[in-house]
Amino acid sequence: MILQNGGPVTVLTGAGISAMSGLPIYRDAAGNWIHKQPVQGPKFRSCDATRQRYWCRSYFGWQAFSKARPNSSHHDLVTLERNKLINHVITQNVDGLHQSAGSKITIALHGSLSEVICLSCGDVSSRSDLQTRLTVNNPEFLKIDFKAAPDGDAIVDDHHIEKFNIVDCSKCRGVLQPHVVFYGDNVPKQRVSLCMDHVLNSRMLLCIGTSLMVFSGYRFCKAANEAGIPVVMINNGVTRADDITTLKINDQAAGVLAQLKTHLLRASPVYS
Ligand SMILES: [Zn+2]
Known part of the structure:
Protein backbone atom coordinates (compact mmCIF):
# COMPACT_ATOMS: atom_id res chain seq x y z
CA MET A 1 0.00 0.00 0.00
CA ILE A 2 1.32 3.39 -0.98
CA LEU A 3 1.35 5.09 2.45
CA GLN A 4 2.71 2.22 4.52
CA ASN A 5 6.45 2.45 4.01
CA GLY A 6 7.12 5.10 6.69
CA GLY A 7 8.59 8.59 6.31
CA PRO A 8 6.91 11.92 5.66
CA VAL A 9 4.25 12.21 2.95
CA THR A 10 3.14 15.51 1.43
CA VAL A 11 -0.27 15.77 -0.21
CA LEU A 12 -1.08 18.29 -2.96
CA THR A 13 -4.79 18.85 -3.63
CA GLY A 14 -6.83 20.68 -6.23
CA ALA A 15 -10.41 21.43 -7.25
CA GLY A 16 -11.29 17.76 -7.80
CA ILE A 17 -11.31 17.18 -4.06
CA SER A 18 -13.93 19.88 -3.50
CA ALA A 19 -16.19 18.94 -6.42
CA MET A 20 -18.25 16.65 -4.16
CA SER A 21 -18.92 19.64 -1.91
CA GLY A 22 -20.84 21.10 -4.84
CA LEU A 23 -18.15 23.57 -5.91
CA PRO A 24 -17.82 23.90 -9.69
CA ILE A 25 -14.47 22.93 -11.27
CA TYR A 26 -12.54 24.76 -14.01
CA ARG A 27 -11.53 21.92 -16.27
CA ASP A 28 -13.00 18.74 -17.71
CA ALA A 29 -11.30 15.31 -17.60
CA ALA A 30 -9.30 16.21 -20.73
CA GLY A 31 -7.88 19.32 -19.02
CA ASN A 32 -9.95 21.79 -21.09
CA TRP A 33 -11.55 24.89 -19.59
CA ILE A 34 -15.24 24.38 -18.77
CA HIS A 35 -15.78 27.99 -17.73
CA LYS A 36 -14.45 31.26 -19.04
CA GLN A 37 -10.91 31.91 -17.82
CA PRO A 38 -10.82 33.63 -14.42
CA VAL A 39 -9.85 37.24 -13.77
CA GLN A 40 -6.15 38.14 -14.05
CA GLY A 41 -4.56 39.93 -11.07
CA PRO A 42 -2.90 42.80 -12.98
CA LYS A 43 -6.18 43.57 -14.80
CA PHE A 44 -8.12 43.48 -11.51
CA ARG A 45 -5.79 46.07 -9.95
CA SER A 46 -5.54 48.40 -12.95
CA CYS A 47 -9.11 48.51 -14.24
CA ASP A 48 -12.20 49.85 -12.40
CA ALA A 49 -14.61 48.00 -14.70
CA THR A 50 -12.82 44.69 -14.08
CA ARG A 51 -13.16 45.17 -10.32
CA GLN A 52 -16.81 46.08 -10.66
CA ARG A 53 -17.36 42.94 -12.73
CA TYR A 54 -15.39 40.78 -10.31
CA TRP A 55 -17.17 41.98 -7.17
CA CYS A 56 -20.63 41.83 -8.74
CA ARG A 57 -20.06 38.21 -9.77
CA SER A 58 -18.40 37.44 -6.45
CA TYR A 59 -21.37 38.94 -4.59
CA PHE A 60 -23.55 36.19 -6.10
CA GLY A 61 -20.90 33.49 -6.16
CA TRP A 62 -20.24 33.94 -2.44
CA GLN A 63 -23.83 32.99 -1.61
CA ALA A 64 -23.19 29.45 -2.90
CA PHE A 65 -19.46 29.27 -2.12
CA SER A 66 -19.79 30.19 1.55
CA LYS A 67 -22.32 27.39 2.11
CA ALA A 68 -19.98 24.61 0.84
CA ARG A 69 -19.01 22.08 3.51
CA PRO A 70 -16.14 19.57 3.61
CA ASN A 71 -16.91 16.20 1.99
CA SER A 72 -15.75 12.67 2.76
CA SER A 73 -12.38 13.23 1.02
CA HIS A 74 -11.53 16.18 3.27
CA HIS A 75 -12.56 14.15 6.33
CA ASP A 76 -10.63 11.05 5.20
CA LEU A 77 -7.48 13.14 4.79
CA VAL A 78 -7.93 14.52 8.32
CA THR A 79 -8.15 10.93 9.60
CA LEU A 80 -4.89 10.09 7.80
CA GLU A 81 -3.36 13.29 9.26
CA ARG A 82 -4.37 12.38 12.83
CA ASN A 83 -2.87 8.94 12.36
CA LYS A 84 0.34 10.59 11.12
CA LEU A 85 0.11 8.82 7.77
CA ILE A 86 0.38 12.15 5.97
CA ASN A 87 2.48 15.06 7.19
CA HIS A 88 1.70 18.12 5.08
CA VAL A 89 -1.18 19.17 2.85
CA ILE A 90 -0.61 21.84 0.23
CA THR A 91 -3.90 22.88 -1.34
CA GLN A 92 -4.37 24.91 -4.48
CA ASN A 93 -7.98 25.48 -3.43
CA VAL A 94 -9.13 28.77 -1.91
CA ASP A 95 -12.24 27.31 -0.26
CA GLY A 96 -10.81 26.55 3.21
CA LEU A 97 -12.54 23.14 3.27
CA HIS A 98 -9.48 21.18 4.48
CA LEU A 113 -11.47 33.61 -0.34
CA SER A 114 -12.75 34.00 3.22
CA GLU A 115 -10.47 37.04 3.60
CA VAL A 116 -10.14 40.37 1.83
CA ILE A 117 -7.02 42.54 1.78
CA CYS A 118 -6.72 46.30 1.28
CA LEU A 119 -4.15 47.06 -1.42
CA SER A 120 -3.31 50.41 0.25
CA CYS A 121 -3.04 49.78 4.00
CA GLY A 122 -2.76 45.97 3.98
CA ASP A 123 -5.66 45.51 6.40
CA VAL A 124 -7.06 41.97 6.21
CA SER A 125 -10.78 41.64 6.90
CA SER A 126 -13.56 39.10 6.63
CA ARG A 127 -15.23 38.34 3.30
CA SER A 128 -18.51 37.70 5.16
CA ASP A 129 -18.42 41.24 6.55
CA LEU A 130 -17.79 42.57 3.05
CA GLN A 131 -20.84 40.66 1.82
CA THR A 132 -22.97 42.52 4.36
CA ARG A 133 -21.58 45.86 3.16
CA LEU A 134 -22.15 44.92 -0.49
CA THR A 135 -25.78 43.99 0.29
CA VAL A 136 -26.35 47.34 2.00
CA ASN A 137 -24.93 49.13 -1.06
CA ASN A 138 -26.84 47.01 -3.59
CA PRO A 139 -30.26 46.23 -2.06
CA GLU A 140 -31.91 45.74 -5.44
CA PHE A 141 -29.51 42.86 -6.28
CA LEU A 142 -31.02 40.49 -3.75
CA LYS A 143 -33.53 39.02 -6.21
CA ILE A 144 -31.34 38.57 -9.30
CA ASP A 145 -30.79 35.07 -10.74
CA PHE A 146 -27.26 33.70 -11.18
CA LYS A 147 -25.37 30.50 -11.86
CA ALA A 148 -22.41 29.55 -9.63
CA ALA A 149 -18.96 29.27 -11.28
CA PRO A 150 -15.57 28.11 -9.85
CA ASP A 151 -13.77 29.93 -7.00
CA GLY A 152 -16.75 31.88 -5.73
CA ASP A 153 -17.50 33.35 -9.14
CA ALA A 154 -20.96 33.45 -10.74
CA ILE A 155 -22.48 34.04 -14.14
CA VAL A 156 -24.64 37.19 -14.07
CA ASP A 157 -26.19 39.14 -16.95
CA ASP A 158 -23.87 41.97 -18.06
CA HIS A 159 -26.53 44.67 -17.75
CA HIS A 160 -26.62 44.08 -13.97
CA ILE A 161 -22.86 44.37 -13.59
CA GLU A 162 -22.61 48.01 -14.67
CA LYS A 163 -25.11 49.01 -11.96
CA PHE A 164 -23.24 47.24 -9.14
CA ASN A 165 -21.73 49.45 -6.41
CA ILE A 166 -18.39 48.21 -5.12
CA VAL A 167 -17.11 49.18 -1.68
CA ASP A 168 -13.64 50.16 -0.48
CA CYS A 169 -11.51 49.64 2.63
CA SER A 170 -13.39 50.76 5.74
CA LYS A 171 -10.10 51.97 7.29
CA CYS A 172 -8.45 53.95 4.47
CA ARG A 173 -10.84 53.83 1.47
CA GLY A 174 -8.25 51.82 -0.49
CA VAL A 175 -9.00 49.19 -3.12
CA LEU A 176 -10.06 45.78 -1.78
CA GLN A 177 -8.92 42.49 -3.26
CA PRO A 178 -9.80 38.95 -2.18
CA HIS A 179 -6.81 37.61 -0.19
CA VAL A 180 -5.87 35.11 -2.88
CA VAL A 181 -3.24 34.73 -5.57
CA PHE A 182 -5.03 35.59 -8.81
CA TYR A 183 -4.11 34.05 -12.14
CA GLY A 184 -1.25 36.13 -13.53
CA ASP A 185 0.15 36.77 -10.02
CA ASN A 186 2.89 34.93 -8.14
CA VAL A 187 2.57 32.94 -4.93
CA PRO A 188 4.60 34.75 -2.20
CA LYS A 189 8.21 33.44 -2.27
CA GLN A 190 8.24 32.48 1.42
CA ARG A 191 5.15 30.31 0.99
CA VAL A 192 6.61 28.57 -2.07
CA SER A 193 9.83 27.85 -0.27
CA LEU A 194 8.05 26.44 2.81
CA CYS A 195 6.01 24.11 0.57
CA MET A 196 9.08 23.14 -1.44
CA ASP A 197 10.95 22.22 1.76
CA HIS A 198 8.06 19.93 2.77
CA VAL A 199 7.98 18.28 -0.65
CA LEU A 200 11.74 17.75 -0.86
CA ASN A 201 11.85 16.30 2.67
CA SER A 202 9.07 13.82 1.92
CA ARG A 203 9.45 10.28 0.75
CA MET A 204 6.41 10.71 -1.51
CA LEU A 205 4.27 13.43 -3.06
CA LEU A 206 0.61 12.39 -3.29
CA CYS A 207 -1.45 14.56 -5.67
CA ILE A 208 -5.23 14.37 -5.37
CA GLY A 209 -7.90 15.87 -7.63
CA THR A 210 -5.70 18.22 -9.61
CA SER A 211 -4.90 18.49 -13.30
CA LEU A 212 -1.76 20.49 -12.35
CA MET A 213 -2.25 22.76 -15.36
CA VAL A 214 -1.19 25.77 -13.26
CA PHE A 215 2.57 26.04 -12.76
CA SER A 216 2.35 26.99 -9.08
CA GLY A 217 1.23 23.43 -8.26
CA TYR A 218 3.01 21.61 -11.06
CA ARG A 219 6.42 22.89 -9.91
CA PHE A 220 6.24 20.66 -6.81
CA CYS A 221 5.75 17.54 -8.94
CA LYS A 222 8.60 18.58 -11.19
CA ALA A 223 10.92 19.20 -8.21
CA ALA A 224 9.93 15.91 -6.54
CA ASN A 225 10.59 14.01 -9.74
CA GLU A 226 13.98 15.69 -10.25
CA ALA A 227 14.91 14.77 -6.65
CA GLY A 228 13.93 11.13 -7.20
CA ILE A 229 10.87 11.39 -4.91
CA PRO A 230 7.92 9.28 -6.16
CA VAL A 231 4.88 11.23 -7.38
CA VAL A 232 1.57 9.41 -6.92
CA MET A 233 -1.51 10.81 -8.63
CA ILE A 234 -5.19 10.26 -7.88
CA ASN A 235 -7.13 12.18 -10.51
CA ASN A 236 -10.04 11.52 -12.79
CA GLY A 237 -8.54 12.63 -16.11
CA VAL A 238 -5.29 13.79 -17.64
CA THR A 239 -2.77 15.87 -15.70
CA ARG A 240 0.21 17.94 -16.74
CA ALA A 241 2.46 15.65 -14.69
CA ASP A 242 1.30 12.32 -16.15
CA ASP A 243 4.70 11.72 -17.79
CA ILE A 244 6.58 12.10 -14.49
CA THR A 245 4.10 10.21 -12.32
CA THR A 246 5.30 7.05 -10.59
CA LEU A 247 1.77 5.73 -10.06
CA LYS A 248 -1.43 7.11 -11.57
CA ILE A 249 -4.89 6.18 -10.26
CA ASN A 250 -7.34 7.49 -12.83
CA ASP A 251 -10.40 7.78 -10.63
CA GLN A 252 -12.44 10.11 -8.42
CA ALA A 253 -10.65 11.07 -5.19
CA ALA A 254 -13.52 10.11 -2.88
CA GLY A 255 -13.63 6.37 -3.64
CA VAL A 256 -9.84 5.92 -3.63
CA LEU A 257 -9.39 7.84 -0.36
CA ALA A 258 -12.15 5.89 1.34
CA GLN A 259 -10.46 2.60 0.37
CA LEU A 260 -7.06 3.89 1.42
CA LYS A 261 -8.36 5.01 4.82
CA THR A 262 -10.12 1.71 5.50
CA HIS A 263 -7.05 -0.29 4.57
CA LEU A 264 -4.63 1.83 6.60
CA LEU A 265 -6.78 2.02 9.70
CA ARG A 266 -7.21 -1.73 9.67
CA ALA A 267 -3.43 -1.93 9.92
CA SER A 268 -2.89 0.77 12.56
CA PRO A 269 -6.07 2.26 14.07
CA VAL A 270 -5.46 5.22 16.35
CA TYR A 271 -8.10 7.80 15.38
CA SER A 272 -10.95 7.11 12.99
ZN1 LIG B 1 -7.07 50.18 3.74
Missing part, protein backbone atom coordinates in the same frame (compact mmCIF):
# COMPACT_ATOMS: atom_id res chain seq x y z
CA GLN A 99 -9.26 23.54 7.46
CA SER A 100 -13.05 23.36 8.06
CA ALA A 101 -12.73 19.57 8.20
CA GLY A 102 -10.19 20.01 11.02
CA SER A 103 -6.85 19.82 9.21
CA LYS A 104 -4.01 21.46 11.14
CA ILE A 105 -1.31 20.85 8.53
CA THR A 106 -2.81 22.52 5.47
CA ILE A 107 -1.03 25.33 3.64
CA ALA A 108 -3.35 27.33 1.36
CA LEU A 109 -0.96 27.89 -1.55
CA HIS A 110 -3.23 30.43 -3.25
CA GLY A 111 -4.71 32.02 -0.10
CA SER A 112 -8.31 32.03 1.03
